[in-house]
Amino acid sequence: MIPASFDYLAPTSVDEALAALAEHGDDAKVLAGGQSLLPILRMRLNAPETVVDLGRIEALRGIRDGGDHIAIGSMTAYSDIVASDLVREHAALLVKAVETVADPQIRHRGTVGGAIVHADPAGDVGAPILALDATMVIAGSGGERTVPATEFFRDLFETAVEDGELLTEIRIPKHTGWGAAYEKFVRVAHQWSIVAVAATVRVEGGSIAEAKVGLTNMGNTPLRASAVEQALVGSSADALADACGAAAEGTNPPSDLNGDADYRRHLATVLTRRAVQKAMEG
């Protein structure tokens, strides 16, 4: 299977890329790591006239210390996230989730930005980004704007990034010293999450002082388990089950061959307890 023909542009700056998108409008598609887009083009689910490859824009790659936050360029590969001491120290939850994505080959190519804009509800990057209260930087012809994660994910495969715009950076407030865990439930190796839970906690004197919990594949977008987060405050490791019982509250999980909605709701509570427990351990 090969994609339909397209014109190929490889800009070297964000401005050049934005100009190309403005010129070609609806007929253009942005290419990041290509790990979702190339399968789509090969199956001819989409056939853009022009492909704008961000791979030569050095400014979009890399991780820097922004003081109270870390800033991750949208074109930073998964494997660079996993290898980054900076991310591990200040946003361990993102590392734990990214480590579970696909396989090493795909993690060498796939980018955090591509994953977030693709917004597959079973994707593993959305829940940690939402739980860590990240902010997305979006560039367009009118300049730059920032969108908090809570307003970024709109629906299935739909985000705040409009046609003609680019996601350029992800800013994650530092969660230094927070424990983190990502519990991904799959039936076979190399599978997308049936349900997954991203949890990060700050522990003080043996009990939880603050907790943040994100859910993967429990609705059309990644979700926060807010009821659980509140119930967890003050909990010690042996009293988690009650607090985690509300994990599926307010969710709208899909029913498919991997499991129906009720099964997913059950999984969410079990995985939340496991994730929080592991997060408390470090």
Added chain:
Amino acid sequence: MTRINVTVDGVSNADDVEPRMLLVHYLREVVGKVGTVVGCDTSNCGACTVHLDGRSVKSCNVLAVQADGHEVTTIEGLATNGELHPMQTAFHENHALQCGYCTPGMIMQAVDLLRENPDPTEEEIRVGLEGNLCRCTGYHNIVKAVAAAAGSMSSERSNA
């Protein structure tokens, strides 16, 4: 057509390709590196794995134009001066293949795995080969071969 320059197994190539051409097709049909195979066409099986600038990728999920200015190593470039790479030797000695279709990708991914983790546990080997499917061997001898290669490569390093 787009002009690309790609170094493949140490030899530099300049070719005009259609932007939609996949790297695996470029390697096989333009450069003639038929050691790299297509197993699934859905980016699941890993048979097409090559190294792009030293990191493993599935060459059915990369465009040839994305490799412009970069270096590719295929299974055909692993041996040096007619001598098999220790990973190739280990696959041979441990009977780590039956039909052999998954082998080029399996070996390229296994080499990448040892680059990142020279002394992996059995579990780490299995997880590191998660993106490579084998329909014949049941993986057992593949895992053994990778462990054996890790051993012989580390004693090579300590003798050097």
